[in-house]
Amino acid sequence: MRRRTLLAAAPAVAFLPTAGTAQPAKKDAPPLPPAWDAGADRFVRPDVGGGDRPVGASFASRTAAYGLSGAAGTAHPLATQAGIDILKRGGSAVDAAIAINACLGLLEPTANGIGGDAYAMIWDPGQRKLVGLAGSGKSPRGLDLATVRARAKQGTLPAYGAISVSVPGAVDAWWTMHQRYGKLPWKELFEPVIAHAEAGAPVPDMIAWYIRRSLAGFRQPGREIEEIDNAMRTYGMADGKGPAAGQVFRNPDLARTFRLIAEGGRDVFYEGEIARTIDAYFRRIGGWLRREDLAAHRSEWIEPHRTSYRGTDVYALGANTQGIATLQMLNILEHFDLKSAGFQSPLSIHLQAEAKRLAYEDRARYYADPHFAEVPVEWLVSKDYAAERAKLIRPDRILSPVHPGQAPSHGDTTYFSCADKDGMMVSMIQSNFRGMGSGLVADGLGFMFQDRGQLFTLRDGHPNIYAPGKRPFQTIIPGFAAHGDTPWMSFGVMGGDMQPQGQTQIVVNRIDYGLEIQAAGDSPRWHHEGSSQSMGEDAEGLGPNGLLRLESGVPAATRARLAEIGWTIGEPDGGFGRYQCVEHRMDGDTRVYAAASEMRADGCALAY
Known part of the structure; x- marks a missing residue:
């Protein structure tokens, strides 16, 4: 029985306080047993799902926080x-x-x-x-x-x-x-x-x-x-x-x-x-x-890079970060009908993971401190280049091997979002x-x-090779989306190489699948490991196509089909990032903020 049915059917008297329930505990009462032993296997129960929400997505952990004057979402309630x-x-x-x-x-x-x-x-x-x-x-x-x-x-x-x-x-x-x-x-x-x-x-x-x-x-x-x-x-x-x-x-x-x-x-x-x-x-x-x-x-101060994804402006920082990988992935995915593919379908996840593999080959080849290397950013985030890369993807098999594009010839993390009146x-x-x-x-x-x-890399000739007084390649990237001169989402997904992958999944969940701000973050995620890298987070022994980890909430049929077409499926390992978001919306002439913080972290979102 869903919760809305239970509440409607129960007699009102059942929810009245019972005499004596507010009695203070005796001073000599024994201490309560621990309610949670973090990481204990006995709490990992694939056969037990979450409670039923009376509204919204069944997998969402809670509702977004709404306010008129300000909002904040962080990884810790006190922050x-x-x-x-x-x-x-x-x-x-x-x-x-x-x-x-x-x-x-x-x-x-x-x-x-x-x-x-x-x-x-x-x-x-x-x-x-x-x-x-x-x-x-x-x-x-x-x-x-x-x-x-x-x-x-x-x-x-x-x-x-x-x-x-x-x-x-x-x-x-x-x-x-x-x-x-x-x-x-x-x-x-x-x-x-x-x-x-x-x-x-x-x-x-x-x-x-x-x-x-x-x-x-x-x-x-x-x-x-x-x-x-x-x-x-x-x-x-x-x-x-x-x-x-x-x-x-x-x-x-x-x-x-x-x-x-x-x-x-x-x-x-x-x-x-x-x-x-x-x-x-x-x-x-x-x-x-x-x-x-x-x-x-x-x-x-630097100028953010921008691309348009199905009519929404999505921004990323260049400099020495991996931010433009999000834009590259979205540009590639724009060539596919993800909405028709279906939410959490094998085709949708396959297309997203392939876009990631293509973008990350460029990430390994070109990304570096632009004060030391000429990074071809405009070419990497261009629509023409994305069209070329999208042609490499097949819906029924994995691209192998995968290589970076040929540039034209020329010279553990915390995320938070807040908004004010x-x-x-x-x-x-x-x-x-x-x-x-x-x-x-x-x-x-x-x-x-x-x-x-x-x-840093130690490979001779690489743009990210170590040098004194040089900024290393950076994984940390904030996210932002807008509609022209109107802001929409201030968001991020923390977690090493998961960040562009997570940001892309948030944008896809919101734009292609219409999930609201909280459900977009609580939705089960995928995380691909094993792309070519040139820095200290290289993964070894993952095979030519890497490892596609899926959270336990991904449907079993999706998991099975992805394995059939050649993906090596990995078990959840907690490396799916942690998301915070503040959304700007208008109710007539009144500004309204919605704030979300997902269940993978200890944080919360508040608005007032």
Whole structure:
């Protein structure tokens, strides 16, 4: 019986409170057993589905949050609340984004922090256009290619330790955004994170599980991390293994660091006391990052790239990111009738996965820091090139082998979205890259440095080859969609190489299949692994066509048919990304926001 039938049939008296139900618990009552043991196999029950929703998609976890004045969706409820509080104080969406990001660095250290980089796309209602910001740091200028190659493992940079550290770009990105779009005083934006860092905050189930897994990984033999004592002191808790679900985590070192940033702005981080501490730390452990590298760092405003997908403008950042892969995939898919193919059908997933394989060959061949290499972006995102690539796809078999196009001749992450009463919308993503990062925490600062440098290649002649003072290839990408000069969706799907794949699935779910903002994210996803790559996230042993992982919600008939036409089907592994979205819509002359946050993360979406 569906829920709407049950509620309609039950007598009203059944829902009245019963006398005595509000009795307080006795002080000597035994503690309750744990309601959830994160990751326990006994909770993985393919034969048990979710509850029945009386409205909307049966697979949606909840309804979007609606509001008139502002909205925010993040990977942690306290970060979402911080953003809403900043908006209610009169702050802009940029103010809210900075406060959210600062909180997430404390509350979700497995995905981000001020030791990492940041990218943003901002809908500027005054200009009625989208602007982009790249806050990506460079490799240390004192670390040369010969030294990197000497430390390489199987031809790639190590995943951890000082060799993988590049300049953290997040704090300067916040400052740059605030200088142009901030309304509240800079120091007020850090009040929420300082309060949480000092008083402590309970750690949600998934984040606790990832922290404990990351710390265990740092301790594994062969990691060759210069030192991990600081990381263990910062995140290890009493048992040295990390917080358990619901355990209160405090970080007084990070609170002090944020007090310095609140008072001293970006300069204290890149040139002042924090920079001197970072310099001394890396000298002590034999690393290469220096105060001079920090002082030279600046974020840059960049023009987002755009394509039209069935009449909707979809935007992506170029720079040294993988953002244009989303545009390439959508351009290819525009040549196929996905609506007629059917939602979650084998043909629909097959076509999307093939578009991914084609786009990712170009990703491996051409994407790099445009300050060091001439990336043929306009050709890669052109409709003519997409038409050529689409002709390679067959509906009943896998393209094999798959190669990058021939260019014309010439020279673990967090995502959040928020919007304000004036129509400004921020799509922002920030990351330490793999897991918690490099494993390195500078003395007394309370945050971990990113290991983004692992994404350089060591292949001679490749545009993404390592060089001192160069930005590595970036996986983190915010998403945005609009209709002309009217914004529509500020969205993102975090998670390494899953990001363009996830963004494409969101756009397809919304435009081709008409799913609303929440169901579009809760819909079962696919994730293809094994495309050609040239950086440290290469997957090995996956065969010529890679591995197509399907979430358990994908229909069994779809799974079987995909296997029949040659796909190697992989089991779900949790690597399907985590999505947040704020949608802008109009009800007559009234602006309405809808905000969504999916069930794959610990977060929530709120609007007011």
